[in-house]
Amino acid sequence: MSRGIKVYTVDKPQSELAKELGITRQALNMHLHRLREEELVRTGRGFIELTTKALEFLGVERANSFIFVKIEPRLREQVYEKILKMPIEQVYRVTGEVDLVLVLEQNLLASVLRELSKMEGVIHTSSHIVIETIKE
Incomplete structure (x- = not known):
């Protein structure tokens, strides 16, 4: 691959x-x-x-970060549409305590979190920054 x-x-x-x-x-x-x-x-x-x-x-920093997003089920499609317009590299729909995992560049984390915090249908977010890549 x-x-x-x-x-x-x-x-x-x-x-x-x-x-x-x-x-x-x-x-x-x-x-x-x-x-x-x-x-x-x-x-x-x-x-x-x-x-x-x-x-x-x-020398440009290119570390990734992740945002876990919990979405209100009845607004799922609206949230998906808005997220697809954001500067996010990858979006995964997952099972468990959150609904989406967003993968984006670390330097975009603050602005994306600001947008998500204003977005109707987003219940909760948690962000995680990659500090070291063990295997790529």
Whole structure:
């Protein structure tokens, strides 16, 4: 089974990015080609994505956190719809004392918890931060 690569998208056209950097679009394309070869970016029509490898090189924190969510059963579908619009990597419906397990980047934890606290149908949340990965 292959492992996924987490990516971050630069949301602007390459021509605009080249202008901001003060270089030509051709020069930007040469730089992007080298970065692609090093597996630091993925590019395509209208997007540039930074890979996890690039973020590690830049020293960007990428630890995961988990939020366990208890939902009012009659509002389950409404809560699901709202959660799917949030910056969450994975959402699991589970059995037991909670209804959902959300997986997200640690740096987004506070803002996601704020949104969940205002959300109708969310009864309770508990958050957990990964301090060490034992096996990936």
